[in-house]
Amino acid sequence: MSDQLKSITFALALCLVCSVLLTAASTIFKPAQEQNIKTDRRKNILKAVGLIDPESAYSSERVDQLYSKHIMQLAVDQTGTILESLQGAQPSQEAALPIYLALDTQKEIDAYILPIETRGLWGKIYGYLALQKDGATIKGFTVYKHSETPGLGGEIENRWFQKNFAGKKIVNQSNQFVSVSVSKGKASDTVTEQNLSNYVDGISGATLTGQYLTKGLQTILTEYEPLSIRFRQNILQCRMQSDAPSKVQGCENEKK
Amino acid sequence: MKKNNPILQIFLRPIWGDNPINIQMLGICSALAVTVQLKTALVMALAMTFVVSCSSFIISLMRRQIPNNIRIIVELSVISTFVIITDEFLRAYFYDTSKQLSVFVGLIITNCIVMGRAESFALSNPPHLSFIDGMGNGAGYGLVLVSVAFIRELLGSGKLFGVQVVPESLYAIGYEDAGFMLLAPAAFIIIGLMVWLQKTLTKGRGVNK
Numbered sequence: 319m320s321d322q323l324k325s326i327t328f329a330l331a332l333c334l335v336c337s338v339l340l341t342a343a344s345t346i347f348k349p350a351q352e353q354n355i356k357t358d359r360r361k362n363i364l365k366a367v368g369l370i371d372p373e374s375a376y377s378s379e380r381v382d383q384l385y386s387k388h389i390m391q392l393a394v395d396q397t398g399t400i401l402e403s404l405q406g407a408q409p410s411q412e413a414a415l416p417i418y419l420a421l422d423t424q425k426e427i428d429a430y431i432l433p434i435e436t437r438g439l440w441g442k443i444y445g446y447l448a449l450q451k452d453g454a455t456i457k458g459f460t461v462y463k464h465s466e467t468p469g470l471g472g473e474i475e476n477r478w479f480q481k482n483f484a485g486k487k488i489v490n491q492s493n494q495f496v497s498v499s500v501s502k503g504k505a506s507d508t509v510t511e512q513n514l515s516n517y518v519d520g521i522s523g524a525t526l527t528g529q530y531l532t533k534g535l536q537t538i539l540t541e542y543e544p545l546s547i548r549f550r551q552n553i554l555q556c557r558m559q560s561d562a563p564s565k566v567q568g569c570e571n572e573k574k
Numbered sequence: 575m576k577k578n579n580p581i582l583q584i585f586l587r588p589i590w591g592d593n594p595i596n597i598q599m600l601g602i603c604s605a606l607a608v609t610v611q612l613k614t615a616l617v618m619a620l621a622m623t624f625v626v627s628c629s630s631f632i633i634s635l636m637r638r639q640i641p642n643n644i645r646i647i648v649e650l651s652v653i654s655t656f657v658i659i660t661d662e663f664l665r666a667y668f669y670d671t672s673k674q675l676s677v678f679v680g681l682i683i684t685n686c687i688v689m690g691r692a693e694s695f696a697l698s699n700p701p702h703l704s705f706i707d708g709m710g711n712g713a714g715y716g717l718v719l720v721s722v723a724f725i726r727e728l729l730g731s732g733k734l735f736g737v738q739v740v741p742e743s744l745y746a747i748g749y750e751d752a753g754f755m756l757l758a759p760a761a762f763i764i765i766g767l768m769v770w771l772q773k774t775l776t777k778g779r780g781v782n783k
Contacts, residue, residue: 321643333651336652343659347666348666350666350667354665357669375736472676
């Protein structure tokens with residue numbers, strides 16, 4: 319056998335063995351990994367509304383328990399009407415958007431949570447943005463998946479960056495929707511005092527990540543604006559099956 | 575055990591006299607990145623030890639069959655297979671730690687220590703010795719990582735393995751955590767000091783090369 323043929327045969331055999339091993343590893347670990355991802359998302363939803371302390375550890379059972387007690391996964395259509403599921407939108411309208419409601423112990427709405435999926439510098443950024451029931455104040459922001467540069471744009475997953483969002487407004491002082499933006503550098507150095515409530519501190523060395531996040535948040539908040547308006551004016555509307563097991567309180571069922 | 579036991583020698587040499595980080599200056603990048611907390615450092619050290627010892631073992635098993643012209647590619651395939659298996663395992667059972675380690679588990683593939691041991695030891699020694707050599711190098715790497723992480727976590731956040739050890743009363747009288755310790759340059763300085771210390775201690779006896 320010539321040397322070249324030997325090399326090729328050896329390489330092929332090695333590739334085969336390695337791929338079998340990798341396939342096996344991937345198949346064996348998949349269920350546990352998916353479970354972890356699910357728990358992690360639930361944890362981030364709870365973190366966004368402040369039901370979980372980001373500094374402490376929680377078991378997956380505890381997370382599931384808190385989640386099923388306080389969080390309701392629903393949908394919202396283009397008019398801001400809350401639906402039971404994504405399939406509930408009327409045919410004349412565009413597709414519904416997913417929404418999570420955080421309920422307090424009296425089953426009343428405490429906050430609503432928008433899933434965030436937006437472009438970052440190197441890949442997509444996934445997270446959650448929680449808004450208080452006044453429809454204007456941000457309750458919390460979390461990121462659970464991204465591919466930004468560790469140490470620069472990657473700081474978006476850290477607490478110091480995320481906690482800046484709490485208490486910021488998505489409306490300006492005359493109650494007009496303006497979204498929330500990531501400033502370049504410290505917000506107090508770059509924007510005027512009256513706009514300060516619409517800006518969070520940026521990350522130095524990660525201007526582009528901040529810009530993409532600003533753009534993404536603006537797009538997403540605009541999509542959900544009909545719902546936010548309803549929250550601001552306190553005229554929530556729902557379209558649910560009458561036998562829905564857990565109805566949302568404070569939400570008038572739409573007249574048929 | 576006898577002092578000149580060759581297997582023990584192979585295991586101990588990379589821990590002190592020929593330490594991959596302090597003496598050979600390899601794997602510095604990951605040592606800066608994952609040593610903010612003891613937990614991540616320990617997991618990284620274990621992952622690294624697993625990868626370097628197993629890949630050295632396999633490469634040494636095949637050392638007479640590997641065609642010389644594709645030697646490096648073969649080594650890399652073996653190493654990356656182990657790295658991916660480790661990464662998948664961590665994602666399944668140590669999800670939070672694996673999230674914190676982010677890309678650095680995957681980057682074990684490019685860690686010069688693994689490649690270096692395969693090239694300089696596994697290709698010319700029998701499998702059991704290569705395995706021991708890998709364990710030694712992993713332990714040497716891990717020892718430095720854990721020492722650096724110990725200093726950084728203790729001074730930087732007053733904790734060890736996430737448990738508060740600096741008492742509240744000390745904070746009350748004005749003690750503050752050194753935030754600088756949480757930044758990468760701190761690890762650079764600590765490793766620098768460790769290298770200096772070790773070189774001073776071994777001066778005159780020479781490094782066992």
